[in-house]
Amino acid sequence: MDSKTKIEKIKKDNTSLSNAEGKEKEKEYTTLNLGPTHPATHGIFQNVLKMDGEIIVEAESTVGYIHRAFEKIAEHRNYYQITTLTDRLNYCSSPINNMGWHMAVEKLFNIEVPKRAQYLRVIIMELSRIADHLICNSVIGVDTGALTVYFYIFSLRERIYEIFEEICGARLTTNIGRIGGMERDFSPKAWATLDVFMKELPLALKEFENLLVRNRIFMDRTIGCGAISAEMALQYSFSGPNLRAAGVDYDVRAMNPYSSYEEFDFIIPVGTNGDTYDRFMVREEEMWQSLSIIQQAIVKLKKEPVGIFHADVPDFFLPPKEDVYNNMEALIYHFKIVMGETNIPKGEIYHAVEGGNGELGFYIISDGGRTPYRVHMRRPCFIYYQAYTEMIKGSFLSDAILTMSSMNVIAGELDA
Amino acid sequence: MDKEALLITVQEKLKAQFGDGLISSELLVDYPVFTLRRDIICDVVKFLYDDEELSFQYLTSLAGLHYPENKGHELGVMYNLHSLTKNYRIRLKVFFSVSDPNVPSITPVFKGANWMERLEFDFFGILFKGHPNLKRIVNVDDMNYHPMRKEFPLEDTTREDKDDKMFGR
Numbered sequence: 001m002d003s004k005t006k007i008e009k010i011k012k013d014n015t016s017l018s019n020a021e022g023k024e025k026e027k028e029y030t031t032l033n034l035g036p037t038h039p040a041t042h043g044i045f046q047n048v049l050k051m052d053g054e055i056i057v058e059a060e061s062t063v064g065y066i067h068r069a070f071e072k073i074a075e076h077r078n079y080y081q082i083t084t085l086t087d088r089l090n091y092c093s094s095p096i097n098n099m100g101w102h103m104a105v106e107k108l109f110n111i112e113v114p115k116r117a118q119y120l121r122v123i124i125m126e127l128s129r130i131a132d133h134l135i136c137n138s139v140i141g142v143d144t145g146a147l148t149v150y151f152y153i154f155s156l157r158e159r160i161y162e163i164f165e166e167i168c169g170a171r172l173t174t175n176i177g178r179i180g181g182m183e184r185d186f187s188p189k190a191w192a193t194l195d196v197f198m199k200e201l202p203l204a205l206k207e208f209e210n211l212l213v214r215n216r217i218f219m220d221r222t223i224g225c226g227a228i229s230a231e232m233a234l235q236y237s238f239s240g241p242n243l244r245a246a247g248v249d250y251d252v253r254a255m256n257p258y259s260s261y262e263e264f265d266f267i268i269p270v271g272t273n274g275d276t277y278d279r280f281m282v283r284e285e286e287m288w289q290s291l292s293i294i295q296q297a298i299v300k301l302k303k304e305p306v307g308i309f310h311a312d313v314p315d316f317f318l319p320p321k322e323d324v325y326n327n328m329e330a331l332i333y334h335f336k337i338v339m340g341e342t343n344i345p346k347g348e349i350y351h352a353v354e355g356g357n358g359e360l361g362f363y364i365i366s367d368g369g370r371t372p373y374r375v376h377m378r379r380p381c382f383i384y385y386q387a388y389t390e391m392i393k394g395s396f397l398s399d400a401i402l403t404m405s406s407m408n409v410i411a412g413e414l415d416a
Numbered sequence: 417m418d419k420e421a422l423l424i425t426v427q428e429k430l431k432a433q434f435g436d437g438l439i440s441s442e443l444l445v446d447y448p449v450f451t452l453r454r455d456i457i458c459d460v461v462k463f464l465y466d467d468e469e470l471s472f473q474y475l476t477s478l479a480g481l482h483y484p485e486n487k488g489h490e491l492g493v494m495y496n497l498h499s500l501t502k503n504y505r506i507r508l509k510v511f512f513s514v515s516d517p518n519v520p521s522i523t524p525v526f527k528g529a530n531w532m533e534r535l536e537f538d539f540f541g542i543l544f545k546g547h548p549n550l551k552r553i554v555n556v557d558d559m560n561y562h563p564m565r566k567e568f569p570l571e572d573t574t575r576e577d578k579d580d581k582m583f584g585r
Contacts (some may be wrong), residue, residue: 064554071539072563076570107445234500237475237528248500250474255503324465349445350496350507352476363496365478378496383477386531416552 027052032397036065040401042139042156043411047389047400054396059389063382069416073374078340080179080318084373087173089379090413093132093356095124095164095176102177103258104351104362105316109179109344113311116258116304117181119297123194123258124167124176124296125353126290130201131160132289132356136408140280141212143405144221149211156204159182160196166190180317181310194294200289209284219277226391226403228276236387239380240358242407245282246274252311252354263300264293276406315342340370357381357408381413422504423448426470429484433463447496447507454510457495458520458546461508464497465525470504472497475522476533480529480540481509484566490514491542521547 035046044065050058070085077085086097097119106113113121134157141149161171166189168176177183186194212218228238233246243250251268253261269285271278310317314333323330336342346368352361358380365374384407391402423443430438430450437456442449449460452460464472474497481492489511498505510519521544522529533544534553541562544550552559561568 068553069563072570160436232527234448234474234529237526250500255500256505325458347445350447350477350505359476361477361496363477363494373481376477382531382535385527386528 020077029057041404046234056392056395056397056400059392061389064415066411070416071375075371077371087175088412089416090356090410092410094174095128095381096353096355097360098174098176099125100353100360102179103347104364105179107351108347108364108366110351110357111180111311111313111318113181114308116301116308117310119301120182120309121259122297123294126293127160129162129290129356130287131157133287137280137283139405143402144218149208153204153208156201163190163193166193174224178310178317180313185309205287222277222280223275225276226400226406227273228387229274230362233274237383238384239280241279242384244269244272245278247272252352252359258353264296266293276402279406283332344368345391355380377416379413379416381409385409385414419443419446419448426506447505449507449509451509454512454519457510458522461522461525466559470499471501472499474498475526475528478529480536480542482540482565486511491517491540493519493536493542517541518543518545520545523547
């Protein structure tokens with residue numbers, strides 16, 4: 001056998017496949033129901049595809065399968081109770097959502113959070129960004145057929161969850177932090193686990209990149225797959241890694257810094273083509289940047305007074321439980337907060353943070369009542385997923401699966 | 417340009433272009449907010465998109481509002497616009513009666529407004545004129561009300577064991 005025989009990829013415009021005799025035949029289309037519970041789509045999404053053989057001609061998305069009316073529920077809950085809802089938006093990086101909510105409420109209540117608490121929050125947020133990107137990137141590996149990388153990298157995500165567990169007691173839906181700061185200081189065990197993680201991550205990430213970044217099969221599968229131009233991405237209000245992969249350097253952390261991000265030194269990686277490979281590479285680089293931000297935050301923390309982890313706002317910050325039982329003042333404030341007897345300022349604010357998937361914004365209208373009058377959550381997934389049908393038009397079905405996983409569409413955030 | 421200067425600049429430009437279409441403008445915490453007549457909203461968004469000095473070319477979010485006490489202006493829509501090149505953020509608002517919930521769609525300017533407007537139609541029953549595909553998005557198709565309106569309570573109204581007299585809404 002001739003070893004030099006080239007294996008050519010099937011081109012999309014190869015007419016010889018569909019028209020064997022070269023004659024004009026009337027096209028026959030197949031309707032394919034991708035989802036709601038398709039094993040290749042990670043979450044509950046439905047896409048009705050009109051297929052010409054393996055190629056998608058038209059698509060229509062249906063969303064709302066796990067809609068839980070968060071905005072309505074939020075109108076009936078105290079401000080401190082809404083983090084349980086934000087947890088369940090992008091559940092791969094729930095601490096960022098929690099912090100985003102706390103910061104939005106602090107902006108409304110005009111609370112200044114001490115520097116040390118801000119740095120603690122930065123550590124938590126960057127850890128969860130790494131967890132989010134780890135999942136997304138390893139899932140891209142799975143969808144291209146490289147299952148191994150997924151298992152390699154998951155031990156690291158486990159390490160992050162151990163840190164969360166040590167800080168707040170929960171792993172996935174963390175409900176971490178409080179209005180005014182953190183609920184408690186990091187324990188020595190949390191610091192120790194963080195140290196281990198900081199040593200493990202660079203090694204594991206290097207190994208992960210060795211397996212995928214210059215892997216011929218991976219590159220062939222992902223380069224040019226599900227590309228979107230910068231103009232189109234902006235038209236569709238893309239944000240986060242998906243927008244940056246298209247070449248727009250918009251990052252909320254840099255443009256509208258919150259929680260002292262202006263003091264940190266980090267690079268915003270951008271892509272050029274906006275395809276799956278670029279999205280993968282942008283997320284990969286962001287993990288390295290997050291690692292560097294955490295290192296900087298640890299250094300900064302050492303200069304701050306020890307033991308401060310929340311602002312002195314007894315009207316809004318729930319006192320520790322042991323004080324509630326033993327301390328009159330704490331009991332009073334506990335009662336006031338839980339029963340909604342504190343004075344809530346009137347006003348309306350919008351606050352955005354850079355979530356795992358992009359600009360996660362909270363728009364709150366307060367009429368002075370114990371619950372918000374109106375809460376609107378800007379969920380990045382919901383906004384950019386509408387471009388999906390346009391992005392997969394004319395591509396193979398297998399590429400459509402890859403496009404979806406590289407966009408990191410999380411059902412919880414999509415449907416809210 | 418700081419927030420006050422931005423407020424005045426946009427205010428002047430909108431006044432010059434649309435006259436009395438601009439109903440009010442104020443600075444709310446950190447956002448310049450402009451209340452507009454509803455029929456010009458798409459033109460205003462287009463005008464701000466094309467303006468070279470401001471170039472509000474990014475639609476951050478869009479949300480429906482419902483104030484049942486404001487008779488004649490019960491429903492509303494707010495638009496958060498962002499100028500990525502200059503890093504300006506402003507908010508536009510329109511209000512209209514619940515009996516005539518029509519507002520021009522801004523999908524000709526921003527493609528991304530498509531689902532956002534569908535969501536607000538779904539929840540508030542706001543009819544966006546000129547929208548290419550205005551149907552329910554997250555709720556079931558045969559739902560016959562718009563659940564985010566204030567008249568629909570969260571709890572089951574037939575229950576008697578829950579009394580809101582003591583602890584607010």
